[in-house]
Amino acid sequence: MDRKYIESEHxxxxxxxGDLTVREARxxxxxxxxxxxxxxxxxIPVRLKTRLSRRPVEGSETGVFEAIPSSATRAAMEVVEDDDFDPDEAREESRRFNFGVGLNRVVIMALLVAVVAAGAAAVVFGLQASSLADQLQNASKEMTATQMQAPGSVQRYKLQMVKAKPSAPTFAPGWMNPPQLLDISIDASEGKIAQYQITIDKTDGVRVMQIKRIMRDSNKxxxxxxxxxxxxxxNYxxxxxxxxxxxxxxxxxxMMLGLE
Incomplete structure (x- = not known):
């Protein structure tokens, strides 16, 4: 007999x-x-614990008989009046003890689940915070890169247009540091159009600027x-x-400008 058997078999x-066989009781x-x-x-009552801590009486039952209380149980029953021992109360006390053990296990499991959930939430929050920090850093870099500065020099470029929308830069001066003032001239010698509109969009679709009603000069x-x-x-x-x-x-x- 071991603790697991004692708990599982009540x-x-x-x-x-007094519902145990003699062998079970012994x-x-x-x-x-x-x-x-x-x-x-x-x-269980203290007096019964005291009796169970003593050696059994010589000649006590050892055979397997149906529902015969052991010597210690009978001895405890014999002193009910002297010890104020109530079997029903003892059983109720045992039931409360077992219920408390089970309740403690439930509470411990609930706490473990809560700790695991809190740990998972902390990991998710940390990942989100890291991602947000990266986004803020990238935004800060982009703001710094696009901050208007006075050009350090003036450079003139004479460009040619293409008929179809290009998929790659037709003019790629690269990123300029220090910044330059790009003096751009577009050949408009073909046709009789005298006024033009220039629209510049980033390749991701963001509108950068639009210049309306630009007159063609005497050099067309x-x-x-x-x-x-x-x-x-x-690219723009x-x-x-x-x-x-x-x-x-x-x-x-x-045209497509490559500024990178």
Whole structure:
């Protein structure tokens, strides 16, 4: 007989009620005698613990008979009046003890689940905080890169348009540090259009600027200037449109600036 068997078979309750066989009762008494610490933890009256801590009486029952209380149980029953021992109360005390043990296990499991959940939440929060920090750092870098600065020099570029929207830069000066003032001239010698509209979008679709009603000069060129520090690193699509006699715009050509 061991502790697991005692708990699973409700040996303590059955012992108090006298429902054990003689051999079961003797095995339980022997276990209590061999394990005094376990005996002291049992929810049974102190006087019964005292009797179970003593050696059994010589000649006590050892055979297997149905529902015959052991010598220690009978001895305890014989002193009910003197010891104020109530078997029902003892069984109720044992039941409360077992219930408390089970409740403690439930509480411990609930606490473990809560600790695991809190740990998982902390990990998720840490990952989100790290991601947010990276986003803020990247945004700060981009703001620094696109902060308007006075150009350190002026550089003139004469560019040619293409008829179809390009997928790669047609003009790639790269990232300029210190910034430059880009004096751009576009060849507009073909056709009779005199006024143009320039629209500059980043390749991700973000509108950067739009210049309307630019007149073609006497050299039949459309000329405008850009501060390179007004643009962040990346590629920029330049759409050139012309105004017809009705004031409506029509596509004339395309360019792509590579500033990275």
């Amino acid at each position: 040996i303590v309750d059955r012992y108090l009620s 095995d339980f008494e022997k276990f209590c005698l061999d394990h005094p610490a376990y005996l002291q933890a049992l929810p 060129e459309v000329r405008f200037s850009l501060n390179s520090s007004a643009f962040g690193p990346g 699509l330049v759409k050139v449109e012309g105004y017809n006699w009705r004031g409506q715009t029509q596509d004339v050509g395309w």
